[in-house]
Amino acid sequence: MIVWTVANQKGGVGKTTTVVALAGLLAQRNKRVLLIDTDPHGSLTSYFNYDMDTLPHTLFDLFQAPRPTRALFEQVALKTDFNGLTLLPASISLATLERTSSSREGMGLVLKRLLAELQHDFDVVIIDCPPVLGVMMVNALAACDRILVPVQTEFLAIKGLERMVSTFKLMHRARKDGFNYTIVPTMYDQRTRASVQSLDSLKQQYGERLWASVIPVDTKFRDASLRHEPPSYFAKGSRGVYAYQTLLRYLWQLDGVEPAL
Secondary structure (H helix, E strand, O other), X not given: OEEEEEOOOOOOOOHHHHHHHHHHHHHOOOOOEEEEEOOOOOHHHHHOOOOHHHOOOOHHHHHHOOOOOHHHHHHHOEEOOOOOXXXXXXXXXXXXXXXXXXXXXXXXXXXXXXXXXXXOOOOEEEEEOXXXXXXXXXXXXXXXXXXXXXXXXXXXXXXHHHHHHHHHHHHHOOOOOOOOEEEEEEOEOOOOHHHHHHHHHHHHHHHHHEOOOOOEOOHHHHHHHHOOOOHHHHOOOOHHHHHHHHHHHHHHHHHOOOOOO
16 A cells, blocks of 8 residues: 655645545556545545535544544545545544644554554555644654645745745654655646746756656646546546646656556
8 A cells, every 4th residue: 555645834736636636547547545634624525525514424533533443434434426536534623633632642643553454455545634734744744655745836835845845854853764755846837937937946956856747737627626526537638637647657656566557
């Protein structure tokens, strides 16, 4: 099982789109994919047409339990309309964990322990993070094999990336093997000077950590979200889907479950 966490401490850079796009492509290749929504705003949960305010069980239940068990996971997990895609939905109550449970031992390892129980149930797990460093992001970073950092190709987003990289360095002290992370340029528009210059800046600053291609601006992403469908189901031939296919092949080669997709 491979675990990817999609994180950035700046919002609006394409985190949820990246999660859903990769998940859809994997499901179409008959992979068993678990999606975990750790953001109290619940964008990933809403994407799949669930209202987190009406759900009887959410990810919050797993954090409230003495330990995350398979039985509780099965209560919380939701089927989606897409074969192979399973969702652990978010709850607004996740925002209270920082205040109510921060002193509880092991709170940073809840997801890691849960996924150890599910090691043979899924091929890929993708975790969608909130844009703040707190107990949910700490859990997502501790549980993953690789962090994907979507960065909009514009100046303010690059400044946000600097904060994210600083977070990796800070947490590295508590994790002996460090973090594998890949920076993914998103919302790229070659017609604008801002995008071109921002991409050049990313190449100069982050070199080998930067994926060599880009995710372009594509209105099909917005249309797919309105239909609650992964982009590859909604617009298989779009340029944005093609870009995510290229990213997926790259990630698969890095993390090596199969030679190629």
